[in-house]
Amino acid sequence: MKRNNGNLILGLxxxxxxxxxxxxxxxxxxxxxxxxxxxxxxxDDNGNVTAAVIASTDEEYVIVGNAAGKELFKLDFxxxxxxxxxxxxxxxxxxxxxxxYEVIEVMQE
Numbered sequence: 001m002k003r004n005n006g007n008l009i010l011g012l013x014x015x016x017x018x019x020x021x022x023x024x025x026x027x028x029x030x031x032x033x034x035x036x037x038x039x040x041x042x043x044d045d046n047g048n049v050t051a052a053v054i055a056s057t058d059e060e061y062v063i064v065g066n067a068a069g070k071e072l073f074k075l076d077f078x079x080x081x082x083x084x085x086x087x088x089x090x091x092x093x094x095x096x097x098x099x100x101y102e103v104i105e106v107m108q109e
């Protein structure tokens with residue numbers, strides 16, 4: 001009986017591990033990198049940016065207001081390379097949950 005309990009526990013642990021691996025792969029979103037210009041789309045009463053988008057050459061992405069996204073709010077009219085996960089908001093707009101970004105310095109002649 002003791003041996004059967006050990007095999008049962010080992011089997012349950014293996015099943016749990018397999019479930020976690022499958023769920024992680026199923027729900028994992030691929031990270032993308034987008035290059036575009038940040039444009040503010042909403043302001044509060046004090047003139048602070050409360051919403052912004054990144055406009056690339058072919059798409060526009062609403063920036064999700066997480067920590068990195070809020071940093072981008074301060075970069076109005078700047079060209080950036082932002083990495084993150086694409087999603088959709090309640091209105092069907094493409095969103096970008098930013099995980100990292102860099103400002104691209106444009107060389108002027």
